[in-house]
Structure formats: structure tokens, C-alpha cells
Amino acid sequence: MDGEAAQAGEDPFAQLNEVFAGRAALLLEDDPALSDHVAERLVQAGFERVDRHDAGEGALEAAGARPYDILILDRLTRGLDGLETLKRLRASGGASADAPALMLTALGSERQKVEGLLGGADDYLAKPVGDEELLARVAAQLRRAARRARPVGADLVNGPFRLSFGPRTLKFEVGGDSRLIDLSPLEFSIVCELMTARGQPVTKTMLWERCWVEWKFLPDNFVNIIDARISALRRRLKEQAPELGEDLHPLIVSARSQSLVFRDLSAVAG
């Protein structure tokens, strides 16, 4: 299949090292083996420090005292549980009160997910979570935090492509000529998710959660479903942007086993 053929030239996950460099994470997890594993992965991926806690009280105190770039919280922990810890932290106005929070928990039902998001979590993951998923999610949270500084609703430009969030359009601008790329609403939201990641990988699970919103569960073969959609999307983009060199297509490439990246075209003249 063309999805497998289209590997990114350089591993986008390796590039995350730059994003993670110098960052600090707080990890609340009371299972030592899992705590070891997650901390090790984060440090390997470039994190400067990972502060580990196995009880909510300690995590709350630490998060109040110093600013973290991300909080990774288990729900069922010794003492104060992860969700309660987060609620108190959000209410306290401490140093990390606004830090992005990722729940990493065994309680994975739809109801519990909603509880988590209402409780102040920015993302909610049910264990077990693979390394690829974890790193992509953490990167997404760091991106979100960085985006807060930028003006809301500004167009996103990637080489000749201009994505307008307001009217929900994708324009192709080449040689002073500008034309609309015809996309279905689903295709637009996929392009939107991938382009917003600015060259960073987006896992298929993340894409499913963000673009197939009416589906309350993850079907067994969601990877096949997404791959079929992406193949069609690649063809549409190629048909509508033939000016781009053959070597740049497909514009959406695979990264590792479960992720996708929209090619960075900033080097191509807009």
C-alpha cells in the first residue's frame, strides 16, 4: 500500500528531541515498573527532568512549587487520587496550575474519560499506552501550550498551502495564483489536525479521537479505516496540487508504525 511506501525521510519522532530538550515533566504513578518505564522513555526522548511521585499529596506540593511543562497523572494512586490532585492544583493557582495535564490511567471508559476532561485534564489515555502514542501525545500538549501565545484564528501557512480555520478552507497558492482545494468536511478536519502539528507526528488514535468525533469507541480495525481515508485524501491532494514535484507527493507520510505527518513544505516557494 502507498501508506507504507511513503515513509518520512527523517524520523519525526527523533526530531521531537529538540522539542523535548530542556523540558520538565511531573509523573504521578504508583506502579514502580510503569513509573520507571515512562520516566525512562521521556528522558530518552529528550526531557531534561522527570519528577516522579507515587502519591497525590507529594505531586500536588511539587506542582505548586515549580512550573512543569507537562503533568502525567495516574488516577488510582496512593493517598489523593490523580483527578483530585489535578482539580486542587487547577484551583490553587500554584506554579503549575495551568500546565497541560495528561491522564494516564486504568479507568478507560467513556464516562471516566469525560470525568477526567471535566476535571481539568487536557488529554486522557487508557493504559496500556505504547511509547509512540505517549510521545506523540506529550508533544501535542506542548504544542498546544505554545499555541496559546499566538493569536486565535490566524491562518496556518505551510509552503503553498494556507489553512483558514474560520471559513474552514484550504487554499493552494502558487505563482500569484490562489485556488481552493476541494475537501469533504472529514478530509478537511484530517488535514487540519495534521497541519496544526507542524511536521510533528500525529498518531492514528489521536486522529480518530479528533476527526471521527461521533464515534464513541475505537473500532478494531480503525487503522485500516484511517489508512483507506488517507489514501483517498493523498490522491485528492495530488490531483489538486499537481504543481508540486512528484517527489513531494504524497503530502501525508507515515511515521513509525502508527503515526502520520503532513510534510513540511516551508522550503517550497509559496
Add this chain to the structure above:
Amino acid sequence: MGGLVSLATGWLARRTATQLAAGIAVLSALALGGSLLVTGAAVRLEQRQTAALAALDDYGEMVEKLGVGSDMTHGSVTAADAIYLSNWLEAFQNAPGREGEARSLEETCRTGRGGAGVRFIRGPVGPPAGLPALETVRGARAPGLGADVWLVRLKAGTLCRSRPVEAVVVRRSVGALEVAVGRVVDRSGTAWARAVAAVVGLGVLLLAAGLGVATYARRRLTSAVAEVSRALDRAAVGDFSVRAPETGAAPELVELSARVNQTLDRLEELLAWLRDSADQLAHDFRTPLARAAARLDRLAAKAGTPETRELAAEARRDLDALIRAMNEAMALRDGEAWSFDNVRLDVLAAQAVELYRPLAEQRGITMDLDIQETTVLGVPSLLQRAVANLVDNAVKFSPDGGRVAVSVGRDDRGPWLAVADEGPGFAGEDAPPGDPAVGEARESHGMGLAFVRAILRRHGASMTIGDARPGAVVTAHFSR
């Protein structure tokens, strides 16, 4: 006798409380009416007796005044006697203000009340005097009222111009004279009128009160039953916040309400236990699973040989299957999986077809959608899974270039959803239904449908896999 009793109890059992109360009200009204009739008859007899006594008195007085002996016979009456008698009779009949009479004739005729006297005398010679009708209308002998006493009904126009009257008349012969002296019977004594008024009033009151009380009791019972039903209905769709009222409702239902509430409490407790234990199970399973997954990833990363890498990947896939099975089991036990809602089956079908269309198109499979607006009661997330799994299954089993047809409708059994494919369907075309090969084919086709079946069973729906050559059709029939 026993049959009669059971017939009666059977009949009573089929009557509502209102019907019974109305029946009792009608019976009591009948009883009151009956007693009214009896009282009326007694009063009437009393009035007649009074009139008869007065008439006998009048008669005695008259005979005394007449002063004729019993020796006066046809033979002994002279012409002079006859003239005297005639004049006397005339005077007697027409004299105003005769004593002993309760009312004048004029008053009796105007009001219908009795008391006025009537007389008729025929002498052996000369014209008769008094009311001739007393001679022509004989009436009936009333021995109960006295000797020679008759009950005479005089039509309207005879005595009174506008109304018929009843009179008690004494008919006797005094010598050669035929004498009839009577009194008009009081038609509606005031006592009787009061009794009638009281009884009628009481009857109306009883009927109104009976119906009122019955209606009130019925309303109270109906609304209490409605409350209990509401609590049960809410519980049926997973909402345990409503309880049946135990006080202030119909006393007939207090016992039942208490029982219903006990059962609801118990059910809620069980569901809470199931939910909490599911949470605990999820934690107990997922933590070691997460550890194993992490270790396998690490193993794969450090693997020296392709064989080790492949083994690690296979073990990871096994773990994924385990996680999927656990997720499905949890999905059926999760808290939200108990709250039912109205779900548009046709919308779910359209969504599922839309979801799998790109996958189908890659293999040249056509997807047909034939839906009518259909609503079922169910857990939205579970039904979404079931429909998606059915469509997924059909696409998976279809040969390249095949056709998958999804249809939703409603028949007299209820709403249904059918997914037909052109997959392997049944193995032996001519095999009898009991053939184990057919069962196996059914099973193999139904691989991955166990979860769908579990979801459908939760919704009181049935799933059938039918023959739709070339292929099979899976139909889910909902009962509500």
C-alpha cells in the same frame, strides 16, 4: 351453590371500584325509592282512613239532622214529604260553611288537598240531590275502611274541573232514602311531601357522595399506580433516582410501593457494585497489562535477532487481543451502559456505512443503504458498536467486488436492522438445518459477532443469521 358463588366473585373481580361504588349508589337509591313507595302507601291508607272516619261522622250527623226514622218507606212518603225532602237536600248540599269540614270544595279543587265533603241523596219521590256522579260511579268497596264504605275515583270535570279526585264514600239506605256521604281524600299530605323531599334529597346526596368518593379513590389509586409505574419505567432505562411514593399515596398501594422501592434499592446497589467492581477489575487488569506491554516494547527495541523481534511483536498482538476483549467486557458493564435513551437506528446505520465505505471501495465492494427513520430504546454507545461491528463483519466477509446491503425498518414485531453480504454464507446448501456443518458455518460466519449478540441481548433484541445466497444476512430484531 358453589358455582354460583364463584360466578358472583368472578363477576365482581371484573368490576372496577368505580363500577362497584356506582352499583352500590344505584342500589341504595332503589332502596330509598322502595321505602318511599311503602311510606307513600302507608300515608295513603292513613289519609283514606281519616277521610272514611270523617265521612262516617258526616253520615251520622246527617241522619240525625234529617230526623227521619227508618219507618219512612215508599208507601209512607207523601207528596208534601217529598217536597220537604227535596228542599232540605238542596239546602243541605249547598249550605256554605258546614261545620266539621276541613276545607271548602273550592279549596280542595284548587290545591288538590282533601277534606271537602260530597253527598248524594235520592228520595222515594222527587229529584235526587247532591253529586249525581256518586250514584253513577260506583267505585270499589273498601271493607278495610268500614262497613258500606266505597272508594270512588272521580275524573277531572266531575267534581273539580281540572283535576281528578279520590273520595271515600259511605253508601247506606235510610228508610226509603239512598244516602251517599263522602270526603275527598287528601291527595298529598304535607308529611308525605316532606318525606318525599327528604328521601329524594338524601338519595341524590348518596349518589353524588358515592360517585364522588369512588372517583376520588380511583384518581388516588390511578395516580399512585402511575407514580409506581414511573419509578419502574425510569429504572428500566437505568435511572434509579425516582422512587415510588410510600406515604401520602393510596393506602392500598403502600405495601406494594415499599416492596417496589426495596427492589429498586437492591437493584441500584447491585448495579453500583457491578460498576465499582468493573472499575477495580479494569485497574487490576490494566496495570499488569501495561507493564507487560512496556516490557515487550523494550524487548522489541533491544531484540538482537529478527526472530526475537517477531516473537515480541506477536506477543504484543496477543496482548492487544486481550485488551480488546477486556475493553468489550468493560463496555458492557460500565455505568453508562445501563442508561437507555432513544437511539436513531437509521442514523447509526448511515454512519457505519459512511465509516466503512472507503475500506469497501478499496476492494470494489458496493454498499447499499436502505433506511427508514426508526427509533429504538438503548444505550447509544453500545448500539453504535453493534451496528459498526455488523457492517465491519459484512465488509470483511464480502468477496472483492461484492455487495453489502444495510437496511433499517420496522415491521409488526418491531424495529429491525439487517446487514446482508455476499460472503461464504452457509457451507452446505442442501444440508438439513440440524446438520452440524451448517452450525459450524454459522459460527465461522459469526466470528466477532459474539459481542454484537451480547449487546443485542442487553437490549432485549434478537439476532438471527439467515441465508441470503450468495451470502448471509444478519438481522437484529428489537422489541421496543
